Amino acid sequence: MSSNNLKALSFLVSALAIVQILMAADPDILVDYVAPDNAEGSFFTFTGFRTIAQGPPPPAFRVTKASMKEFPALLGQSVSYAALQFPAGSINPPHTHPRSAELLLVAQGTLQVGFVDTNNKLFTSTLQTGDMFIFPKGLVHFQHNAYDNQTALALSVFGSANAGTVSIPSxxxxxxxxxxxLALAFKTDVATIQTLKKGFAPQ
Structure with a gap:
């Protein structure tokens, strides 16, 4: 391959990589915000977390999102929130957020958290109330309330109005x-895979 062809190929690969990086981020808006013409203060207000403050703990792990879908005022703002409620012994199963890192703050209780990097190295920590942990964008991570006698509450902020969630088991x-x-991927048999699938079938 000639030097000019090599340079052209290198430029093309670099350009495609930059396009991929740009596509993975929230689009910039050319106005202060995106709202209906008749918007008032209530459009910029999200009340979905009131049930967390006022209601009893849920019977199973529950996430309440304040993303672009639930809170349209976030469109173009490159930020969103989630409240994660952990009854005793519950887990937020391994998952990824393809469009954002996650900064988690433990507001109540204790959580075991961790993520796995692209070299399959596991980073874990036990967080107390007031502690924070960062999950890098796109990496598989989890949170677990290992205690059988206390609940936990965490708040997560994302650098995207729509971070996306890919639950690995589901x-x-x-x-x-x-x-x-799946049997080949997990080095098991089809019967085992079918048994596992039964546990994730819609209720």
């Missing part, structure tokens, strides 16, 4: 991926 075992493909 994506694998509640999808139409062929059982034989």
């Amino acid at each position: 994506t694998l075992f509640n999808s139409t991926i062929d059982d034989s493909v």
Whole structure:
């Protein structure tokens, strides 16, 4: 391959990489905010977390999101929130956020948290009330309330109005991926995969 062809190929690969990086971020808006013409203060107010402050703890892990879908005023603002409620012994299963890092603050209780990097290295920590932990964008991570006698509450902020969530167990075992493909991937048999899928079937 000639030097000019190599330079052209290098430029093309670099340009495609930059386009991919730009596409992964929230689009910049050219106005202060995106709102209906008749918007008032209530458009910029989210009240969805009131149930957390006023209600009893949930019976199972629950996440309450304040993303662009639930709070349209976030469109173009590159930020969103989530409140994570952990009854005793509950877990937020391994998952990823393809469009944002996650900064988690433990507001109540204790959580075991961790993420796995692209070299399969696990980083874990036990967080107390007031502690924070960062989950890098796109990496598989989890949170677990290991205590059987106390609840936990955490707040997560994202650098995207729509960070997205890909739940690893649900994506694998509640999808139409062929059982034989999953059996090969997990080095097991189809019967085991089918048993696992039953646990993730919609209720």
